[in-house]
Amino acid sequence: MIEALILLSMFLMIAIGVPIGISILGAALIGCWILNGELGFLNASLSIFAGATSFPLISIPLFVLAGALMNTGGISTRLISFVSALIGFVRGGLAMVNVGVSLFFAEISGSAVADVAATGSVLIPAMKKKGYKPRFAAALTSSSASLAIIIPPSIPMILYGALSDTSIVQLFVAGIVPGLLGASLMMAFCYYYAVRYNLPREEAFSLRYLWAKGREAVWALILPVIILGGIFGGFVTATEGAGLAVVAALFIGVFVYREITPSRLYHALVDGVNQTAVVMLLVASSAVLGLYLTETQMPQRLAAGITDLTTDKIMVLIIINIFLFFVGMVLHGAAAIILTVPIFMPLVHQMGIDPVHFGIILTLNIALGQQTPPVASVLITACSIAKTDVWGTTKTNLPFIGILVGVLLMVTYIPAIPLWLVGVFYGP
Template identity: 80%
Template sequence: MTEALILLSMFAMIAIGLPIAVSILASALLGLWLLNGHLGFLNAALSIFDGATSFPLIAIPLFILAGALMNTGGISTRLIAFVSALIGFIRGGLAMVNVGVSMFFAEISGSAVADVAATGSVLIPAMKKRGYSPRFAAAITSSSASLAIIIPPSIPMILYGALSDTSIVQLFVAGIVPGVIGGFLLMALSYYFAVRYDLPREAGFSLPRLWETTKDAAWALVLPVIILGGIFGGVVTATEGAGLAVVTALFIGVFIYREIDLGRLYHALVEGVVQTAVVMLLVATSAVLGLYLTETELPQRLAQGISAVTTNKLVVLMIINVFLLFLGMILHGAAAIILTVPIFMPLVHQLGIDPVQFGILLTLNIALGQQTPPVASVLVTSCSIAKTDVWSTTKTNLPFIAVLMLVLLLVTYVPSVSLGLVDAFYDR
């Protein structure tokens, strides 16, 4: 009963507008004090330090910084030009370009918010100018950016892997097929709407234009090959790959495209620090909540309670999905991961659910949460660029959300969709 009141107090503090990290820390400290008195505060201090100094988590600020450098270094604009030359001639091609660029950009930044900020600021005004409604432009930009976080590298996967002691590299591999399937489904849906509403084509296909944009974007296209090739090839870890992403993005922006000067570098660093602070503060404070949950054995009791009702993996996964979908509506993605991993991992291990599959399932739920108000961090960012209302855009976004739901169902009930490549590469 006490544990339930502690968790309810946390959600109540979030509901009245307190920062999520403050709400998590305050409720966890209250719980530890009730359990252990003032000694609980000493353990909390150690947990905060340990929670924020895990080596794999260093990848998060580095990938965030790499995304900021891409945005200021001209990499994103060249990717847009290349993808536009490649598929922009199809009816509604600018919407497909939006999806394609998000998939490319995600292979470097790992962040949906960074994706929207970088590509949306260019593509959304262009789509509006070509006759797309602001709501449609915001919806496709937002959904494609959120889908792209399951394509490696992915900050939610890094966070989940560090908290659950799951191989981050295997999580990256597991996200490839679902990400590609979802991307093609979003493109197909965009084409359907383009035909139905007679959306415009861009300039006709031109081989010389494709060649020019390919040459111009060559360094940007090589960047994910360097990063992911190094990680998948076992040359570097995910954390080292994130460092490589920063160095490579900085080199390209300064010496190749020559668009990063000291002023732009300063703004990129500030943007990276601000985004990192939000995530890492959540990580640090959540370690205290994890300590409280561990001492109360709430996750184990929850696992036993669900197991007493059913041991069917498919039913349990359905229950978890419903819970995560609800949680994603009211919490930031990082906070949702941090809260759910300690609670559900004992159940995952008890029922023999593959932790890699569960990581992709969790990441997809985070992607859906980024599209569903009231929090909807990525959708809100996209709407602010498009200058449109969040709730009306959500109605337009429903078919694209349905695509994300379909990919989630495939990952949940057809394990080979996410685990096929992992099993093949790692002979599991």
């Protein structure tokens, strides 16, 4: 009963506008004090320090900074130009470019919000100019950016891996096939939309033009090879790969494209610090919440309650997905991961669900939460760029949300989709 009241107080604080990190920390501290008195505060302070200094989490500010440097260093615009030259000749090509650029950008930043902020400012006005409806442009940009957090590297996967003690590299590998599957389905719908509304092709295909844009973007295209090749090849960890991303993005922006000035570098650093501070406050708060949940054994009791209802793995996964979907609607991605991982991991282990498989399920639910109001952080960012209303854009976004749901269901009930490539790289 007390545990339920603690969690209820946390949601009430969030509902009245208290920052999510403060709400989680405040509720968890109250719980620790009720359990252990003043000693609970001492344990909480140690948990905060241990949680915020985890080595894998160092990659989060580095990937965020790499994304900011990409945006200010001219890398994003060159990626857009290259992908446009590659597939822009197809009917609906500009919409497909939107999806393709999101995949490229996500291979460096790992953040959906950074993706939509960087690419949306260029692609949404371009799509509107070519005859795409503003709501469609915002919906596609938002959904493709959220899909891209499935493609490695992914900040949600890093958070999950650190909290659940799951291999982050294997999570990255497991996200490749679902990400490409979702991107293909979104591109197919873009083609259908363009044919239905008779939208023009962007330009005739030209090998000379493609070669010219490819030469301009070659340094930008090398970035994913450096990062993912180093991580998957076993040369660097995910954290070291994030450091490589920063160094490479800085080098390209300063010495190759020469667009990063001291002023732009300062703004990129400030932007990176602001985004990182929010995530790390949530991480530190989650450590205290995890301590409280562990001491009360609430996750174990929840697992026992669900298995008392059913021991069928399919039904358990349905229950988990429904819960994660609604949590994603009311909490930002990092907060949703931080809240649900300590609760569900005992159940995941008890039911024999592969932790890597569950990590992809969780990440896809986070992607859905970024598209479903009231929170919908990525959708709101896209709407602010397109100057459209959130609820109207959500209606237009339903086909793309349906694609995300379809990918989630396939990943949930056909484990081979995410795990096949993991088996190829690391064995059964």
